[in-house]
Amino acid sequence: MRSRADEVRKRIENRKREKERMSKNLNNRFLWPEEEEKYGFDKVTTFEGGHEEKSHPLFKKEIFVFKILFSAALVLVLAILFRNDSPTLDPTRSFITKTMENEFQFAFVSNWYEKQFGKPLAILPFNHSDKEKDKSDGNEGEYAMPASGKILEQFSSNGQRVAIETSKEATVDAMEEGLVSFVGTKDGFGRTVIIQHPDKSESWYGNLAQVEVDPYDFIEKGDIVGKASDSKDGEKGEFYFAIKKGDDFIDPIQVIKFE
Template sequence: MRNSADEIRRRYADKIAGEEQEPFKTSLYTGPSTPVQEKKKGPRFNGSFFLFQLMAGVCLFLGAGILFKNDGQQAVKGQEIVKKMYHNEFQFAAAQKWYENQFGKPLALLPDKQAAPQKELAGTEKTDNYAVPASGKVYQSFEANGKGIMVETGKSINVDTVKEGYVTFIGKKDKLGKTVIIQHSNGEESWYGHLDSIDANVKLYSYMERKKPLGKVSPSEDGKTGKFYFAIKKGNTFVDPSKVGIHFE
């Protein structure tokens, strides 16, 4: 009998202990708890840095104005430097290539490159070599011309780009007539002169792929053949096209 009473007291004590350990429950279902995710913050606009850039631009503009109002010896040297900076063509192609190598996206401030195909055709490989602008034979050599060569071609054929790049000049040049200049990513330029016509798709600062038509050759004196001028420029110096691997008949 005593053992039975002890057993009852033990069971009652165990029951009370179990109720105390049971967590508090409510009738409202709140769902499974999830960790609170911190909202991603985008880049904040730095007003002070923008103001600094604006003020720096204004100071440079005013400084250039004061420089050109001064006739002193040092001012004249500064004027020559500024003039040289403005007269030299900006290296669009080189800047574009550097930016894409560094950041992987086209630089928005440069001319649009959307016209360039993103994928190469099957079975073709992109190359850094120069293509031949048009089939023909050289009748005025680089040594005789001093800056470029004159090429005799078939009648009314196309003159193509030798390498991809940006159009930096369209118009007429002295002794060259209608001319197109393409700037390439390696800093070189290809010149195409004595064109009879320029293709309508060729626009100033537009991006041109390799072996795309620029225009038509000019007719020769007898009208039986065509001709055009071609040159390669590295920096401020013209070089023989054969030195960069461009060979004609």
């Protein structure tokens, strides 16, 4: 009798386990809708970190470590390259030095991007509607006068710039739209602002008493760059102006008409 009762209990336990297994399979097969799906929205997949998860699915530790090691190796190779005085490495050193000294042409890249895709780069904040308005006025291709005045020192005197006499505390304007690539002091120019333009040229505004822009500002043609310094007698204003294309300065009179 006891063996018969034990057998019946075993059958009942087996049936319970079988029902539990089947119910789990059904729950896994038929997924109930989430709250978002009940109201017609797509299900939002989220990542909730816990003790069992070792890393975020969008972060790969191996790639991060590889980038660090690669950067360290690159720095080490450059250090060895420039500390080694071997003449055979001179061309490589010269190429690296020239590459590092060249400024990235943000203005040129922005202009190319806009022509290709119709919108300016988001990292360059300027009013696109105002820019289109300026172009529609028919002034595209013409440079703006940095300031009204007369030339005191010709380009031939130094081969880099001209000196322009203006009224006292006159504002100095950008001759063309572009990106401010430098704000500081330059030899022979004093306090200077350099603007990169989409055609890869640069305009330099020196001997400024006051600067109204910051590095990496994207400004439009005619925007105020700064204010001219006082002349020696204190009755007039004076600033320096230069245009650079590639590695050479050109005479600004070739592209802008002064008084």
